[in-house]
């Protein structure tokens with residue numbers, strides 16, 4: 001079975017997640033919980049509020065109760081697993097944690113979210129200091145928010161909430177949309193190589209700020225070519241592709257082609273076409289029937305910053 005960590009982190013700040021409320025954040029800010037990247041630590045960096053930690057850290061509690069933080073998922077969906085990472089918190093980690101989830105439609109205030117009915121998805125579990133804890137989640141519900149409870153207080157470096165994206169696409173009814181976008185339910189299901197950075201990046205929101213925020217493969221030393229496959233938000237007709245090589249200056253692919261997949265049927269959407277480095281290309285695609293997946297071939301290797309596949313759901 002593939003580990004749940006291979007699924008997108010629905011809470012990630014780069015995917016639109018937000019820590020909307022917390023009981024306390026005296027020592028270190030709650031926003032760090034969903035920051036991309038590994039937590040870092042520099043010893044003996046004492047500020048006015050104590051040692052500086054890359055995480056969320058509450059004060060030493062002198063009253064009954066426990067601390068908590070509420071995260072709005074950037075990508076609502078079905079949660080398959082949660083990672084609670086206490087990296088670098090050694091004398092100040094919480095001994096126990098639990099996680100709850102809820103689904104609130106629209107654009108609720110933090111108060112409205114807190115008042116919603118919550119479902120426990122990770123029961124109260126023992127934690128260790130400076131450790132990544134992986135908890136599988138069996139709940140099949142679609143959720144928009146999670147609440148991390150720590151008992152009674154302390155610091156957590158990162159909270160990762162991996163799962164399957166289940167967007168509400170009702171606002172797009174009758175309109176075109178990016179069928180590849182992670183936020184719309186697209187998913188990279190396979191790729192030839194992800195040596196330097198994950199192919200999931202090509203369907204992430206926004207622009208890549210640097211090379212590592214896109215997809216980059218190792219230098220190929222054989223006669224083949226690198227590729228990735230995107231499962232679209234649904235079966236649909238793709239009309240316009242954006243192939244963005246921004247930030248790939250000396251390692252952009254020489255060319256790209258796009259193939260639509262629908263069951264056994266394979267259809268060329270874009271024949272092999274030359275690319276320029278550091279350029280957001282737009283290509284109108286050959287008319288073709290609906291497809292469920294698109295294979296992006298790059299020649300011979302390199303990577304891409306973003307791939308957008310605009311069209312309509314069939």
Ligand SMILES: NC(=O)NC(NC(N)=O)C(=O)[O-]
Nearest residue numbers: 027049050051052053057092
């Ligand atoms: N940020 C802190 O200073 N935290 C704590 N102290 C040290 N030294 O890390 C603590 O929990 O009292």
